[in-house]
Amino acid sequence: MTDREIPKTFDPADIESRWYAHWEESGAFRPDRPDAEPFTIVIPPPNVTGSLHMGHALDNTLQDVLIRYQRMRGRDALWVVGTDHAGIATQMVVERRLAADGVKRTDMMRAEFETKVWDWKEESGGTITTQLRRLGASCDWSNERFTMDDGLSKAVRKVFVDLYDKGLIYRDKRLVNWDPKFKTAISDLEVETREVNGRFWHMTYPLADGSGALSVATTRPETMLADMAVAVHPDDDRYRAMVGKMVKLPITGREIPIVTDEHADPELGSGAVKITPGHDFNDFDVGKRAGIVPADMLNMFDDEARIVQTSDGLIPNAYLGLSREDARKALVAELEETGALERVEDRTIQAPYGDRSGVVIEPWLTDQWYVDAETLAKPAMAAVRSGETKFVPATWEKTYFNWMENIQPWCISRQLWWGHQIPAWYDADGNVFVADDAEAAQRKAGEGAALTRDPDVLDTWFSSGLWPFSTLGWPDETAMLEKHYPTDVLVTGFDIIFFWVARMMMQGIEFTGKAPFHTVYCHGLVRAADGQKMSKSKGNTVDPLGIIDKYGADALRFTMTAMESQGRDIKLDERRIEGYRNFATKLWNAARFAQGYGIGASQTYAPPSATSAVNRWIIGETIRTAQALDGAIAEYRFDSFAGTAYHFAWDRFCDWYLELIKPVLQGEDEAAKEETKAVAGWVLDQILVMLHPVMPFITEELWHKMGPRPYDLIHAKWVAADAHHVEEDAAREVDWLIDLIGAIRSSRSELNVPAGAKLPLHVRDASAETAARLGRNTAMIERLARAEGISTAAAPEGGSAQIVLGEATYIIPLEGVIDLAAERARLTKNAEAAEKEIKSIEGRLGNPKFREKAKPEVVVETEEKLVERKAEAERLRAALTRLG
RNA sequence: GGGCGCGUAGCUCAGCGGUAGAGCACUGCCUUCACACGGCAGGGGUCCCAAGUUCGAACCUUGGCGCGCCCA
Numbered sequence: 017m018t019d020r021e022i023p024k025t026f027d028p029a030d031i032e033s034r035w036y037a038h039w040e041e042s043g044a045f046r047p048d049r050p051d052a053e054p055f056t057i058v059i060p061p062p063n064v065t066g067s068l069h070m071g072h073a074l075d076n077t078l079q080d081v082l083i084r085y086q087r088m089r090g091r092d093a094l095w096v097v098g099t100d101h102a103g104i105a106t107q108m109v110v111e112r113r114l115a116a117d118g119v120k121r122t123d124m125m126r127a128e129f130e131t132k133v134w135d136w137k138e139e140s141g142g143t144i145t146t147q148l149r150r151l152g153a154s155c156d157w158s159n160e161r162f163t164m165d166d167g168l169s170k171a172v173r174k175v176f177v178d179l180y181d182k183g184l185i186y187r188d189k190r191l192v193n194w195d196p197k198f199k200t201a202i203s204d205l206e207v208e209t210r211e212v213n214g215r216f217w218h219m220t221y222p223l224a225d226g227s228g229a230l231s232v233a234t235t236r237p238e239t240m241l242a243d244m245a246v247a248v249h250p251d252d253d254r255y256r257a258m259v260g261k262m263v264k265l266p267i268t269g270r271e272i273p274i275v276t277d278e279h280a281d282p283e284l285g286s287g288a289v290k291i292t293p294g295h296d297f298n299d300f301d302v303g304k305r306a307g308i309v310p311a312d313m314l315n316m317f318d319d320e321a322r323i324v325q326t327s328d329g330l331i332p333n334a335y336l337g338l339s340r341e342d343a344r345k346a347l348v349a350e351l352e353e354t355g356a357l358e359r360v361e362d363r364t365i366q367a368p369y370g371d372r373s374g375v376v377i378e379p380w381l382t383d384q385w386y387v388d389a390e391t392l393a394k395p396a397m398a399a400v401r402s403g404e405t406k407f408v409p410a411t412w413e414k415t416y417f418n419w420m421e422n423i424q425p426w427c428i429s430r431q432l433w434w435g436h437q438i439p440a441w442y443d444a445d446g447n448v449f450v451a452d453d454a455e456a457a458q459r460k461a462g463e464g465a466a467l468t469r470d471p472d473v474l475d476t477w478f479s480s481g482l483w484p485f486s487t488l489g490w491p492d493e494t495a496m497l498e499k500h501y502p503t504d505v506l507v508t509g510f511d512i513i514f515f516w517v518a519r520m521m522m523q524g525i526e527f528t529g530k531a532p533f534h535t536v537y538c539h540g541l542v543r544a545a546d547g548q549k550m551s552k553s554k555g556n557t558v559d560p561l562g563i564i565d566k567y568g569a570d571a572l573r574f575t576m577t578a579m580e581s582q583g584r585d586i587k588l589d590e591r592r593i594e595g596y597r598n599f600a601t602k603l604w605n606a607a608r609f610a611q612g613y614g615i616g617a618s619q620t621y622a623p624p625s626a627t628s629a630v631n632r633w634i635i636g637e638t639i640r641t642a643q644a645l646d647g648a649i650a651e652y653r654f655d656s657f658a659g660t661a662y663h664f665a666w667d668r669f670c671d672w673y674l675e676l677i678k679p680v681l682q683g684e685d686e687a688a689k690e691e692t693k694a695v696a697g698w699v700l701d702q703i704l705v706m707l708h709p710v711m712p713f714i715t716e717e718l719w720h721k722m723g724p725r726p727y728d729l730i731h732a733k734w735v736a737a738d739a740h741h742v743e744e745d746a747a748r749e750v751d752w753l754i755d756l757i758g759a760i761r762s763s764r765s766e767l768n769v770p771a772g773a774k775l776p777l778h779v780r781d782a783s784a785e786t787a788a789r790l791g792r793n794t795a796m797i798e799r800l801a802r803a804e805g806i807s808t809a810a811a812p813e814g815g816s817a818q819i820v821l822g823e824a825t826y827i828i829p830l831e832g833v834i835d836l837a838a839e840r841a842r843l844t845k846n847a848e849a850a851e852k853e854i855k856s857i858e859g860r861l862g863n864p865k866f867r868e869k870a871k872p873e874v875v876v877e878t879e880e881k882l883v884e885r886k887a888e889a890e891r892l893r894a895a896l897t898r899l900g
Numbered sequence: 901g902g903g904c905g906c907g908u909a910g911c912u913c914a915g916c917g918g919u920a921g922a923g924c925a926c927u928g929c930c931u932u933c934a935c936a937c938g939g940c941a942g943g944g945g946u947c948c949c950a951a952g953u954u955c956g957a958a959c960c961u962u963g964g965c966g967c968g969c970c971c972a
Contacts (some may be wrong), residue, residue: 411904418902418904547968591912591923591925595924597937602937602938606935662923663922670935762941762942768929770929869956874918
């Protein structure tokens with residue numbers, strides 16, 4: 017076997033590894049095109065701890081389709097790639113590894129721990145980037161970035177310092193979402209609210225002056241240890257006399273005021289509500305309205321949510337050190353004993369959980385760094401309103417606006433060791449100096465001031481929000497930045513519009529003056545075949561690498577592309593992947609067939625000249641297909657892109673064109689043969705080009721198998737969609753040919769004519785044009801319709817199958833073989849179908865309002881259709897009469 | 901409670917004003933010289949329900965019913 021001969025079986029694994037290595041080594045992903053128009057995508061950076069899952073497979077396939085398409089169209093296509101340092105996730109992974117050796121993070125110095133993380137990153141941080149290569153992603157690996165590398169860290173420091181100087185970053189004492197497992201603050205977005213079965217405890221709070229008592233209810237009784245007030249609604253008459261009096265809390269004996277506040281819901285419980293400003297977001301606001309400043313708010317938890325003494329020292333020692341759960345038990349028991357517990361009811365409650373830790377989040381009063389998101393959100397919203405950035409599908413704009421309009425200050429400090437340490441230093445008096453580095457901070461603080469750096473790090477999303485420009489070199493004014501920013505499209509899941517897209521918009525506009533991309537394409541989630549969300553805990557995840565091993569990366573990519581219909585979730589059924597693997601095999605075999613007849617690499621970019629209808633038709637179909645593909649990409653209709661290419665390659669090219677040219681290839685007419693081989697070679701090349709963005713491996717392999725090439729397919733020119741080559745007369749002739757063959761095949765099949773039987777074909781009432789067409793296409797009709805001789809002479813007497821098509825009737829004598837009843841039934845069925853339609857069309861045309869108001873061309877079309885259908889019905893009835 | 905979205909063939913989904921399509925599954929025939937991971941032919945749908953707009957509605961409007969997601 018020569019090295020160009022296509023093997024009988026298609027083995028994706030061999031091809032994939034070979035071509036990916038070749039592309040990467042030859043720099044094919046980033047050809048030097050200094051003068052070309054840029055096309056730029058930044059990858060949503062996967063977590064450095066991660067491994068490839070189906071969501072990545074979808075997201076990156078779509079990006080690669082766009083990048084490869086634009087690269088073939090001659091653009092200077094750049095796909096910026098890299099990973100995200102994933103603060104909490106990475107710290108967890110490394111801590112777990114250390115724990116296996118019996119070492120705790122807190123046993124070592126911070127710098128030492130950071131070294132361990134970097135070591136881990138060197139060792140296993142590349143997992144996902146290796147896996148992206150297996151998918152075929154044509155990223156620019158030569159410029160691979162990491163959110164913690166020097167350049168990106170520099171960008172982070174600059175952004176922090178600048179925002180601080182502009183007053184858009186500030187330090188504040190307020191309640192945060194505290195994760196007691198990881199012992200860090202987290203942002204609102206990292207909290208998920210879950211419905212859980214809880215309880216509602218009703219307790220009696222006596223008045224301090226002994227004049228009575230009131231009842232309060234709570235889902236978290238243990239927080240009464242830090243209660244600072246009881247609130248009632250200002251309009252609630254029941255409590256009017258009590259407002260301003262003091263309550264003496266059970267257990268602590270703390271005396272707290274009864275205040276009025278709109279927050280108290282008269283309908284809920286007794287209408288009186290306990291206020292714990294240090295441990296509840298609503299109560300924090302009520303407390304502030306009641307005049308309690310945050311610094312005075314009582315705190316009863318340590319960083320692990322264990323009970324600590326409040327500043328007034330009133331919590332009994334027995335409670336100190338207890339967990340939230342144990343404290344609740346002990347407290348409820350004590351209340352019950354003293355008779356202060358009235359009743360307990362079951363209730364579904366909404367409880368906050370950390371999305372990574374899975375533990376209940378504690379609202380906790382701490383000093384943290386905040387971004388003034390409200391200010392940054394304004395231009396970010398304006399950019400979408402003005403159309404500078406548009407969402408596809410557009411419906412996500414509503415989600416974006418909805419969130420942006422109600423945006424809260426963004427807590428960006430995290431009590432972790434892994435991440436960008438906040439560039440802020442404090443002097444002995446607690447004054448803060450924000451600067452790019454220690455020296456600059458010292459200059460600000462003045463000589464001699466003893467400075468300590470803030471130990472906290474920044475939220476990972478703070479640095480990934482800079483990704484579209486920090487990866488291109490910002491804050492330096494690099495050529496890359498100049499040419500490739502703003503980027504073109506961001507392709508991502510709708511689930512991180514808030515986390516990431518919104519933040520890139522805010523930071524991008526603030527620091528570059530321009531929105532980071534003109535289009536945000538949001539896709540859905542990849543779900544299991546039954547529609548369930550894939551999750552490790554359910555055990556229903558599908559590993560993309562396993563799929564690639566089994567069916568090939570091209571099949572997986574094709575599936576992802578074909579199923580992506582603008583944001584709808586994808587229910588992934590493995591049979592679908594199998595189907596597209598079959599498509600790859602089909603393409604492989606079509607190329608083998610072509611090669612077997614001496615069809616090879618096309619010599620021209622433009623379509624070869626052609627005289628036969630079939631050749632001119634397939635050229636036109638190719639152009640039409642390319643136009644449809646261009647349209648699909650322009651509208652981000654990935655499903656339509658894949659479907660169009662699939663149907664062209666399989667239905668048009670394999671099932672019709674290759675079958676129609678077999679008689680020519682096997683025939684004697686050398687000129688016709690040469691023309692056909694040239695056209696077939698050209699069309700096959702265009703198919704490889706058109707499929708390359710979706711199926712890069714098999715197409716590149718076949719591209720080279722078909723003959724010597726001046727360049728790899730990855731750099732081939734996209735099909736020139738020049739409408740000049742679409743020839744209507746050839747299209748009409750071949751459409752007629754296909755209809756005729758189809759009609760003959762149908763009747764043969766319905767009449768149970770043995771598949772192999774070759775039967776003569778008689779034609780009556782043929783027009784001159786039909787006769788000419790029959791003459792030109794005899795060999796094809798004979799082969800594909802299993803005919804033997806086509807004659808305009810009258811058919812012999814006796815039973816026959818009759819096919820009505822256009823003005824002519826085609827007769828296949830089946831004397832002695834035909835089942836007359838079956839043929840009568842067939843013709844009757846067809847006649848009735850036509851008559852039913854005639855009736856419906858006549859109904860419409862008979863309505864004067866239709867003629868009056870419908871578009872004229874619709875009326876004309878309808879009239880033409882009526883004429884056709886009537887003629888068809890007449891001929892079918894005539895055929896029935898002849899049958900007797 | 902606020903917002904978004906979805907109900908079309910057995911399954912998964914396109915279509916979103918001119919009278920219903922695809923893939924898979926299903927049925928029959930074919931070991932036809934590229935391919936059985938194939939070829940040919942075929943069956944299958946009150947387009948969730950109701951009312952309205954329109955010459956005409958799966959498509960637009962309103963209201964139901966069912967399901968999902970996001971934010972409180």
